[in-house]
Amino acid sequence: MEEILKAALDETLAHGAIYAEIRFQSDVSESVLMKNGISEVTDYSQIRGISVRALVRNSLGFSATNLCTKRAACKAARKAITIAHAASRLTSPGVSMDNTEINQARFEVKPEIPSRDIDLTSKIELLSEGYKAARDSAEQKGVKLSGCVLRINLLETEKIIINSDGGEIHSSIPRIALSTFLSVSEARRGTTQRFLHLGETSGWEAEEKWNLPLLLSEETYTLAGTLLEARKSPSEKMDIVLGPEVVGLVCHESCGHPSEADRILGREAAQAGETYLKPDSAGRRIGSPLVSVVDDPTIPHSFGFYLYDEEGVKSRKRFLMRKGVIEEFLHNRETATIFEVKSNGSSRAAAYGYEPIIRMANTFLEPGDYSREELIEDVKKGVYIKNFMEWNIDDRRYHQRYVGLEAYKIKDGVLGERVRNPVLEITTEGFWSSVDAVGDDLQFQAAYCGKGDPMQGIPVWTGGPHIRLRGVRIGGTLL
Amino acid sequence: MRMEEIPSFLISNGKKEGATDIAVKFEENDETMIRFSNNEITVTKNWREKEVEIFVIAEKGRAETRTGILSTQNLRELIKRLVNTARTSPPAEVYAPLPTGPFEYDYSRLEPSKGAVPPERLIGYVKKAIDSAREAGAEKVAGSLTFSIYKISVQTSGGVYAKEQGTNLEVSVRAFSSELASGHSVSIAREEEGFDPALAGRQAGEIADKALNPMEGQPGRYDVLLGPLVFADLISQLGERASAFLIDAGQSFLADKIGSQIASKELTLHDDPILKGSYGLRIFDDEGVPTRRNTIVEKGKLKTYLHNSTTAKKSGVETTGNAGLLVPTPWNLVIEPGNKKIEDILSTIDRGIYITNSWYLRYQDYSKGDFSTIPRDGMFLIRNGELTNPVRNLRISDNILRIFRNTARISRERQWIKWWEVETPTLTPHALVTDLNLSKSTI
Incomplete structure (x- = not known):
């Protein structure tokens, strides 16, 4: 060969x-x-x-x-x-x-x-x-x-x-x-x-x-x-604790995709869309100092694992957002030239017939030091959303919606009755700025991420620990 | 071994290994795609591929494969492995022998292809799309243009042999007049004669131009005029979720609704793969059964699910010619036109919103049909029958059956839609949906 x-x-x-x-x-x-x-x-x-x-x-x-x-x-x-x-x-x-x-x-x-x-x-x-x-x-x-x-x-x-x-x-x-x-x-x-x-x-x-x-x-x-x-979800401003499955998805959608340099250059404008980030957005504060989102292809056994990308560049861990501030974009060799940086090895193709383009690998929120119980016990009135079913995000990656599946009321630091389909509809900055505590229980889920034309489904992990958001609005059930 | 000998070779060897039923689909493609953004071409791509898909039933167990390795040795080993796999698998819930041919196909619907379009001409089409969008007011234009020449044949152990070939052209154009103002349109056709990239560019550019300086949209319930791109997204859900496989899997809002009024009387939807000259033309399905026009929804009433021979046998009906050997699928969706012009429908809306496009449709529950999808590109307030301010940042958050029931008007004008978000070609009008729920981010 x-x-x-x-x-x-x-x-x-x-x-x-x-x-x-x-x-x-x-x-x-x-x-x-x-x-x-x-x-x-x-x-x-x-x-x-x-x-x-x-x-x-x-x-x-x-x-x-x-x-x-x-x-x-x-x-x-x-x-x-x-x-x-x-x-x-x-x-x-x-x-x-x-x-x-x-x-x-x-x-x-x-x-x-x-x-x-x-x-x-x-x-x-x-x-x-x-x-x-x-x-x-x-x-x-x-x-x-x-x-x-x-x-x-x-x-x-x-x-x-x-x-x-x-x-x-x-x-x-x-x-x-x-x-x-x-x-x-x-x-x-x-x-x-x-x-x-x-x-x-x-x-x-x-x-x-x-x-x-x-x-x-x-x-x-x-x-x-x-x-x-599950009973009707509350519909008011309150605190929310989110499970790793939701946090991983938010990292992928509102931080990973926006950080793809080809998207920043408009290359996906007619398909997977654009991004709220600009070529000069490094240094922009998006979230609270407690949140750092990384993409790391080198995690052993991860679904998005690779050590060298399709252009022969060695892969490494990338901080997309460090302590709430945008730090690094995902690059291939072509976009790295335009941005006057070095490629960080993000070029991937789903199969032989697909052009290599910039992709995430394993995108997740770095863990903090709270246990799940500690996150919950400091909530007077709120909702715990463990996982989700419906979600989507606009093509600039700024307005997103997550509809909880397994979810519970929190009252005076204790989990209460189940609630049905709590809706979190929020901007990217609204979300990341509201995080006031990050858990220590990093977990991952697998997904096939879609991008490119023809669409390429590429294996990735999304991940994170439990987190707590203060004072965000939970919507009611539909209709 | 010559290519045309492969299906017979596989069927013969499969039978020797003990298969009762074998279907072989052979596909050959020569496809070119040009992607562009910021008014320039970013990459030009070409694929030349030959591939065979084999489906086998042995002792009522089923197995399938897809390969591009067409050497005699590989195919001989593959069919042996496949029959063993099928034999090892537990019997399927329903054993339906592959339909027995030969069938007669209406080859007259396949006009002789004019063959390849040279790359230079395809580049010219891209230029036309970009230039037209810019002349209409866009500053930057992105999209993709695809030209493909295809051949498909299906041969089965049931004595079926069918083949067709053709060409397809499609362009998807998104135009931006500012960072927050955009428009999108498409053109798809089987031949160059019906292909109009300049029109797609102009339509995208005009929407982008009108969408300049959008204001924040306000959530609430509105009478909403849906443009063809967004209505096609919803209608393609209706077509795809009519698949009997998805009904059985609990992944459809159409379960147990045959004969029910699932939409307003304005809505009639066909799957029409025999529509001459259309992009989604297909004269036989993957079991080699001649395709036909199926009316899925007639004046709002659900008439049929889409079947292959297995799902049909399970339901006690005839196949509808929509195989997918595993999952039946629509080929070419056609919505019956209404009798009002778009401007006449618009004039009836006192307070509403016009949405030109959407993407990222996700369900909360397939069987209920609760879902949301996000408008992208131009979205406009309607006041006293006229488009006024552009708006942004709203989301369609509703129930899909409720939307079809509230479809109050269908326009006379229709447009073929197929793009990144809508996979099945769909001939789509504008539609007025009353009392549609639009939500938005809270912080």
Whole structure:
């Protein structure tokens, strides 16, 4: 394969590219899907191919083929050059790659238990046990499990990337992901629903840690409690304690996405949108001094794990917001040149056929030193929102809405009755400025983050500890 | 092995391994995309790919695969693995044999393709979109333009063989007249003749120009005129959530509502994949069944879910020709036009808001249909039948069925919509929705 990639690189340079990058990527996945306790289908897919990215006369061309031959790769190289040339009349001078250190490296994550060693029957049985545990749990609470969709996805990704600046990265990564959808119903109370996603860079050993039957039993029991017991949410200004699942999402949406340098430059304006941050926003205060949001691709076993990005730049932890102040944007080599900084290794592609663009990896709020109990005990009147179902944010990443799922009233420092769907509709600065205490219990959730055109879903973790917001308005239920 | 021999090879080998049913979909694409922002092209991309999808039933268990590795050795090993996987899987809830052909297809609906459009001409289209938006008042313009040539064939163990080929063009244009004032429009077509990037650019630019200096919107209930981009987003939900698979999974607000009045009598929605010349034309589904026009909603009444042969058997009905081998999907949504012009509908609104686009639609509960989505691009107050001040920072927070029931008027004019937020091509009018809840951030 290296020989084919080298030939494509030579072809690209021979036809006038001033920078070129050739990537082979193979994603082999097995996915088992179960709906309402019945095995729907097992999917085994082989997605592999070669892509070429070339810079010609200030114009970037990208070409991909899933025919992994020297001839096809060289043809793709020429195509990237041709289309970049054609577009060069509508580009402007100055497009270049920064001079950050480009690496030759190899990284590999070896699973303790390779997922391919687990037979299909065991995987199906696991989902079946999970379903039965959820169903029994629902029955125990006197409700019906009216919908249950479980999918376990096992992925092996191999990459070889070479570029004209001497970079050469070989990597091999296994991933495991579990997505669950639960819906419980009761004749008088209607339905309540929940999505839950887990994912790691590891083999089957992650599943053993998750303990799916116990997880689904507990989640369903809690969901049924929400359905049966939750009362109308208060609608007034009060204190709020948020769980790690909500905090991680807020970090991702209102701090991670806005910090993507390509978005700041308007590159996503017609798709994933823009941002409230400007090229000169570093140093701007967004939140209280207690909040620091980081993105760190190097966390072992994390869903967004990588050590070198698609441009051969070494990855590292980035402080997007430190003590409430915007500090660093996420860069690839092209945007780093424009911003006159060094790339911090944020260039990622979802599969061989996708252009590498700036992505988050594992975005989270740095933990503080409060226990969850301490956060709650200092609230006279408030709401604790543990997790969510509905959410969204405007395309400038400033106005967001999170609708709680499992949530409770807090009175005089004690958790009280469940409340139904408390709505937090708030600006980014309003949110981060209201944080007055940060918990010590950092937790992560897995997600596939969408961006780019065509849309690329890339594995990430979102995370954070419990936090407390003072004096924010909780809205009522809908309608 | 030659490409056209692959499906027969897979079916033959699959049967030898013990499969009862095999469907093979072969796709070949040559696609070019040009992305642009700040009035310039940022990247030009091309994909040339051949890929096969195989679906197998063995002992009533099911398995599927997708691969671009088309060597004889790989395909032989793959089909063996797939049949073993299906055999190892527990039997599906319902065993529906793949439909038995041969079928007759109306190939006359597929006009001969005029073939490739050279990159230089595609660049010219991008320039037209940008220039038109700027002439209409925009300062900066972003978007993407895509041209694809595709071939699809489906061959099954049921004696079915179908193939089609064609081209598709689409452009999505977002224009900005200031940081906080923008407009968006699209143009999609099967051939260059129906493709109008200049019009899309002009429409986006005009909205952006009108949206200059927006004031803060006030939350509340309004009569709201929804433009085609935002109404298509909602209607595509109606089309997609009509999938019988999602009904069964508890992920649809349409469960148990066949025959019910789910929308106002103004609303009639078809899935029409046989509409000649349209972007979403498809003459057979993934089981090789000839597609047809299905009326999903007729004068507000829910008429059918969308089925493949498996979901149809479970429900005791015929397939609607919407396979997805696992999840039935709509192909090409068409809303029946109303009898009023947009300006006539506008003139009936005393106090309201006009929303031109939205994104990020998320449900609180699929079965109830409580959701929210956020307007982006131009949004305007309506006073005494006329557009007045641009406003910003409001969110549609309501129930999707309530919105369809409160759809009081549908315009005569319609536009084809497909973009980043709306995946299914949808022929969409403007719509007046009464008493729509708009919320906003509190601090």
